[in-house]
Amino acid sequence: MLNLSVAQAQEDPRFNISINFEDGNTPSLREQVKQALPILWDRIITQQARPTMPKNIKAMTLLRSVRPQQGGSIIQFSPERIWARLEKEGIPHIRTLPVFNLRVELINAFGSSMQGSENEVLAYAHEQSAKLGIQLKANAPLLAIRIQWLDDIQVQLSARGQSRLSEFSETRNLDMGDPFIQLKRWVTQTMMRARDAYVWQNKLVMDANNASDELAALSLHLLIEQAASLPEQIALETALKADPRVQSILPNYLNYRSREYIIQLKQNDDSWIADWFAQRGMVATPNTQGWLIR
Incomplete structure (x- = not known):
């Protein structure tokens, strides 16, 4: 089993992943790098874009170095290779360390x-x-x-x-x-x-986003403050996903009294949201991040 934690680095610390070997087992280098890459994505890919990351990226092609440490190793990825791959895929990312x-x-x-x-x-x-x-x-x-x-x-x-x-x-x-x-x-x-908010938006990323109708301006936060059982939550999510104007829904947090979603629309128009929730007995009010529903 691998225990992944943050490794301190003289350069951008986001590109260094510390791996501690547990149970006395030393995994292969390929397995170490494969396990470390998603941790890097969590640090440099926006929340909205994180679910869209391709699954077929070969982690070894992005590796810069491996340094042994007591009980494990430090995997260092190449920023140049990472940025080039993200630009090629059109994935919004945070290039400058916030x-x-x-x-x-x-x-x-x-x-x-x-x-x-x-x-x-x-x-x-x-x-x-x-x-x-x-x-x-x-x-x-x-x-x-x-x-x-x-x-x-x-x-x-x-x-x-x-x-x-x-x-x-x-x-x-x-x-x-x-x-x-x-x-x-x-x-x-x-x-x-x-x-x-520090997302890197160069021309290639913006063109890719335009091509897929997934500009950041079309991504909204829906904060629903209404007590609901799990079946009621699922029913509402299912109805919203089925709406032809909705591209995708990503839960941000869920609980009985409130829940937040990141929703991507197919068109640059969210004026229909108030009526959609009104038909279901709720009031939707726009805010700086999207909509508050009660």
Whole structure:
């Protein structure tokens, strides 16, 4: 079994994957590289494009070097070969390493700062940053994420700063149980949205996107805040997928009270969404990322 983790590198750290050999078994070099490549894709491919990555790419053709380490090895991929292959495939990617000065602010329903919890969530974000293809530094553009409790089940999530991510503010529902598990997920999702705002859009990528009618402008976030059982969720997803105006639907997160999808449309027109959900007893309101449905 392989245990994959982040390896520190003097160059772009995203291209270095540390593999620890478990159970005393040393896999073949080909197997090591094959297992490491999806980790690289998770760091440099946008969330919307990640499911479209071809499955037939030969990882060995993208390899730069292999360095042994205690109990494993470090697989280093070639940035030049990676970028060339992604451009050939027309896959939107993040070429420049996104660097942020991350700040997390948690405010309870009484308006008081929750400093201990802020430190916990911020520490978790730092632990996850390298896996997301992000570097966090104090002297970098600000990415400030604020979560404020409105009542026992609702919070307001907002983001601002100096990154390329457009400022936004959304109301979200908390699940039953430990709310900080959900807060950590929302913070890392916001970090990924900020990361994806740095997508490399050269002419080749844009031409490929135009040819397949999958421009980033046609990709929307649908945040549905309505309690629904699993069969009800599946029924709604099935109906939406069956609509001829929908290209694809990718779940971002799912739970009983709320769920978020990334939806790609075939045409540059989302004006029909409000009527579509109204016919099913819900109200759809446009926001900065797409639509909020309640």
